[in-house]
Amino acid sequence: MSRIVVIGAGVGGLAAAMRLQASGHDVLILEQADEVGGKLGVIDREGFRFDTGPSLVTMPHILEETFASTGASVHDALSLVRLRTAAHYRFPDGVELDMPGDLVDVPGAVDAALGVGTGAQWMAFLERAQSIWDVTHEPFLESPMGLRTMVRGLRTPSQVTTIAPWSSLRAIGNRYLHDPRLRQLLDRYATYTGSDPRRAPAALASVPWTEQAWGSWYVHGGLWEIAAALRDRFVDLGGQVELGVAVDGISTTRSGAVRGVTLAGGDEISADVVVANADARQVYSHLVDGRIARRVRRRIERSTPSLSGFAMMLAVDDAPRLPHHQVLFAEDYDAEFDAVFGLRGPPRPVERPTVYICAPDDPTVVPTPRSAAWFVLVNAPPHAPGRGMDWDEPGLVPSYADHLVDLMADRGADVRGSIRFREIISPADLQRRTLTPGGSIYGSSSNGAQAAFLRPRNASPVPGLFLVGGSAHPGGGLPLVLLSARITSGLIGPA
Incomplete structure (x- = not known):
């Protein structure tokens, strides 16, 4: 022993x-x-329970x-519990998509929301994504890291072509997805590893396939x-x-x-x-x-350190019914990634970020049937005072939280008059709570072809x-x- x-x-x-x-x-x-x-x-307060980290089981x-x-x-x-609706997406043009939790229902739902033919585009992409998963999951995800393992995992030139190690997630998406809203939907999956879709590897295409193939789950x-x-x-x-x-x-x-x-x-x-x-x-x-x-x-x-997150836990009275997962997309996604990763300027809070809301329909996490425990998250640069973003700057955190609540209202999720209290976790708070440098959620990002080897x-x-x-x-x-x-x-x- x-x-x-x-x-x-x-x-x-x-x-x-x-x-x-x-x-x-x-x-x-x-x-x-x-x-x-x-x-x-987890945070428990006044009968409300909030998860403060992952909110999705795949x-x-x-x-x-x-x-x-x-x-x-x-x-x-x-x-x-398997969710019937994996996520509700609101795009910058106001179009909304309820992505089904069952893959068989996906093409019809995408067509109905985004137009005839868009479902076929998404499914063609997922077919390629499944091929990437088939090639990569055993040698790259389920085995110890090592160059020998990686080389053994790619046995034929066709397998190398399948994962396209020279290509980014954004680039491979552009080959299959002609609707800009589908491209934005795919870009979001880079954030699942704290990365920038313009630099994250094409292999991350397997992420949406695994999510839709096995479904979205809640505990x-x-x-x-x-x-x-x-x-x-x-x-x-x-x-x-x-x-x-x-x-x-x-x-x-x-x-x-x-x-x-x-x-x-x-x-x-x-x-x-x-x-x-x-x-x-x-x-x-x-x-x-x-x-x-x-x-x-x-x-x-x-x-490159992974992105961090700015999280708000909102205790909402007389709450509107929302899908379990809701994503309110940014008007300019590239500007969001530029701000978070310090491109075209220093790292900075995103002015109009994509807003993710988790609103579980679970009576065990709220004190009354009409109340709701919302977890709200936006991408944010890591805490790096003196050499990047200082989230401890006086007044910054509450003012940014107020700004995000107003932004949610602009995009159709207005609870400004119904918030009983809020708890905020900034990247600096995350660093202190978890001893994670900068509050980088995933450690290192997947930006760049060599990221996996680093x-x-x-x-x-x-x-x-x-x-x-x-x-x-x-x-x-x-x-x-x-x-x-x-x-x-x-x-x-x-x-």
């Missing part, structure tokens, strides 16, 4: 710990916050497999219940979770192998293996010393140290974080 310490109780850390405990290891999770979940956070079979790997059923722990009670269920299963297996414990460093032997972790108070906990469910920049900048850490850190710093591997160069979570391979988002946990636990192996 090996003693394993997991730093961080985000979804990746919880899932990896659960798998490792089930395979015979003695696992301890140390979490600096007072609750599990990491970026999958590829639910990965969640099912995570629990099954420990001899449990996810359906005994969570109530998964009754809110998505934080996923973190709670992972924690409970881990504890049932005999694992230990300690909250409010900050790790100050990862200690090593003279030969450079992991020896344990050092706590903020100076105490040391010994371990045979350490799994870091923390942002990789944080791990190699603050937790690990030495030449190896500096080399890896330099590689990470060559990548993302940190699950097996670090430090013997006995492994990384898991959205900033490590294969990337951010609930399904990929769960795959990261599967890869990491597989690399460590059974006791």
